[in-house]
Each structure stands twice: as structure tokens, then as C-alpha cells.
Amino acid sequence: MAVASRAAFRVRSVQPIPARVYLASGMAAVVLMAAGTTLEYPLYVIISFGIAPWLPLLFIEVLSQYRNFHWLAAFFAITVLQVGHLGEHSIQITQLFMSDGALVHSHGAFGQLDFETVHFFWDTTVWFGTLVLVWRYGRRNGWLWISLVFASAHEVEHMYLYYVNVFEFNFYEYQGGFAGIFGKGGMFPVVSRPYLHFGYNFMVVVPMVIAYLKQLNISLQTMPRKSSVSASRVSEV
Amino acid sequence: MRLAAAFAAAVVLMLAVVIAGDQLIGLTPATPEMTHVDRMHHLRLVGAALGIVIAVDAVFVWLALRHPPTDEQGFQ
Numbered sequence: 001m002a003v004a005s006r007a008a009f010r011v012r013s014v015q016p017i018p019a020r021v022y023l024a025s026g027m028a029a030v031v032l033m034a035a036g037t038t039l040e041y042p043l044y045v046i047i048s049f050g051i052a053p054w055l056p057l058l059f060i061e062v063l064s065q066y067r068n069f070h071w072l073a074a075f076f077a078i079t080v081l082q083v084g085h086l087g088e089h090s091i092q093i094t095q096l097f098m099s100d101g102a103l104v105h106s107h108g109a110f111g112q113l114d115f116e117t118v119h120f121f122w123d124t125t126v127w128f129g130t131l132v133l134v135w136r137y138g139r140r141n142g143w144l145w146i147s148l149v150f151a152s153a154h155e156v157e158h159m160y161l162y163y164v165n166v167f168e169f170n171f172y173e174y175q176g177g178f179a180g181i182f183g184k185g186g187m188f189p190v191v192s193r194p195y196l197h198f199g200y201n202f203m204v205v206v207p208m209v210i211a212y213l214k215q216l217n218i219s220l221q222t223m224p225r226k227s228s229v230s231a232s233r234v235s236e237v
Numbered sequence: 238m239r240l241a242a243a244f245a246a247a248v249v250l251m252l253a254v255v256i257a258g259d260q261l262i263g264l265t266p267a268t269p270e271m272t273h274v275d276r277m278h279h280l281r282l283v284g285a286a287l288g289i290v291i292a293v294d295a296v297f298v299w300l301a302l303r304h305p306p307t308d309e310q311g312f313q
Contacts, residue, residue: 138301
């Protein structure tokens with residue numbers, strides 16, 4: 001916790017965006033989401049309204065980190081995307097709780113993307129991204145290894161699921177293939193698939209967030225002069 | 238240490254949500270059980286996926302431990 005809070009403090013010192021800009025973005029997000037809800041837009045539109053005002057800040061943050069620490073910008077981008085991914089799984093779990101487990105009403109906010117091909121390519125990208133981060137930072141960052149173990153296990157699930165979805169669709173659709181390896185009804189049943197994959201993603205994303213904050217702290221400690229110079233450059237953008 | 242404890246607490250909370258969700262709410266319709274399937278065939282598929290993932294992991298772990306980046310930004 002100490003590392004996280006220290007790193008959070010450091011984030012502010014690297015990224016000199018005034019607090020009022022964050023406040024304005026937050027207020028814009030709330031207003032847009034409220035408008036979307038009032039107008040009864042679909043959930044994915046409302047969530048997109050909530051995300052949109054933060055995108056310019058995100059872009060500036062990535063740019064700043066690239067100028068200061070190069071690879072750390074990729075680490076940051078992967079972490080942010082993964083937090084969003086975990087958010088999508090959290091929404092799905094909430095929908096299951098609210099609909100008494102009805103899968104048809106529980107495909108997350110962006111349910112149009114809830115199919116095997118998207119799962120496979122997204123999780124393969126995450127797995128490779130984590131491997132590259134382990135190569136770059138793994139020797140000094142144990143949290144990344146926890147993330148890698150679960151990203152790898154998750155990848156085995158999705159390789160298997162994608163294969164049976166493409167080549168053995170009858171089995172996938174009607175004979176339990178959808179459950180995968182550890183999903184209830186699958187090869188070695190543990191819990192139903194949506195809960196299982198929420199767990200996988202939690203165990204990938206939370207250590208990754210901690211690893212990122214730790215790495216940011218290390219980077220700031222090892223390059224204080226360069227970061228302060230570059231930070232002033234960013235403030236001129 | 239406090240960070241590790243906080244993480245452990247978060248994992249316990251996540252497991253509680255997962256187990257409670259599965260046991261109390263579950264999934265409707267339930268996924269059909271794997272019946273009348275060649276179990277060995279599917280075990281081989283899982284083994285192949287596991288083999289690919291372990292092989293690729295091993296390459297990157299070897300790189301991380303034996304050939305870490307040596308450029309200016311290597312450990313940044």
C-alpha cells in the first residue's frame with residue numbers, strides 16, 4: 001500500500017496536469033452518463049460517454065511516460081486496457097447477480113464483442129504483452145510474475161476454447177465445449193464460466209496494476225533528473 | 238508486506254464473490270455437461286495448448302533471466 005500511495009504521489013509529480021482538468025473531465029463524464037441514462041441509450045453508449053472525456057488525459061499521460069521512460073508507456077497502456085477489461089467482466093458479474101444468472105442478459109457493457117474470436121485475440125495479446133513486460137522488467141518486479149502465471153493459464157483456456165469453437169462447433173455449442181477446461185460442465189469443472197473468467201482476469205489485472213505502480217516508482221527513483229526535465233517539456237505541450 | 242496483505246485480502250474477497258455467485262446464482266441456462274465425447278481427444282487438445290504456452294513462456298523467462306535488456310531504458 002505504501003508503494004502504491006508513494007507511486008500515486010509520484011504520478012502527480014511526473015504528470016503536471018492541473019487538478020481542475022481532472023475535475024472537469026470527471027464532471028463531463030458524469031453529465032454525459034446521466035444524459036445517456038435519461039435518454040435510455042444502450043449500456044455500451046452510456047459507458048462510452050463515461051470513458052470519452054478521459055481519453056485526452058490518457059493520451060497526454062502515455063505521451064509523457066513515453067518521453068520520460070519509453071517502455072513504461074507501453075506498460076501503462078496495457079495496464080489501463082486491462083483495467084477496462086476487468087471492468088467489463090465486473091459488469092458481467094453484476095448483470096448475472098441482477099438477472100438471477102440469466103446469461104442472455106449478462107454479456108457485459110459491450111456484449112456485441114462477447115464471442116470466442118474476440119476473447120482469444122484479446123487474451124493472446126494480453127499474454128504476449130505480459131511476457132514482454134516480464135522480459136523488460138521482471139528481474140526487479142515480482143508482481144509481474146504473478147500476473148504472467150494467470151495470463152498463461154487463461155491463455156491455455158482460450159486456446160482450447162477457440163479451437164473447439166472453430167473446429168468442433170457442435171461440441172462447443174451443445175456438448176459442454178463452451179465451459180472450457182475449468183468451467184462448470186467442462187473438462188475439470190470448478191465454477192461456471194463467467195465467474196471463472198472474472199477470477200482469471202482479477203488475478204492478471206490486480207498484480208499488473210501493482211507491478212506498474214512499483215515500476216513507475218523505480219523509474220522515478222532511478223531517473224529523477226531526466227524525468228523532471230521531460231515533465232517540464234510535457235507541461236509545454 | 239502491507240501491500241501483499243492487502244492483495245491477499247482482495248483475492249479472498251474475489252473468491253467469495255466467485256464462489257457465492259456460482260453457488261447461489263449460477264448460470265441460466267446451465268452449460269451442458271460434457272457427455273458422449275472422446276475425453277482423451279480433448280485432453281490431448283488441452284495438453285497441446287498447455288505445451289504451446291509453456292514453451293513460449295520458457296523463451297521469455299529465459300530472456301528475462303539470462304538476457305535482460307541492457308539498453309539505457311532496460312530497467313526503467
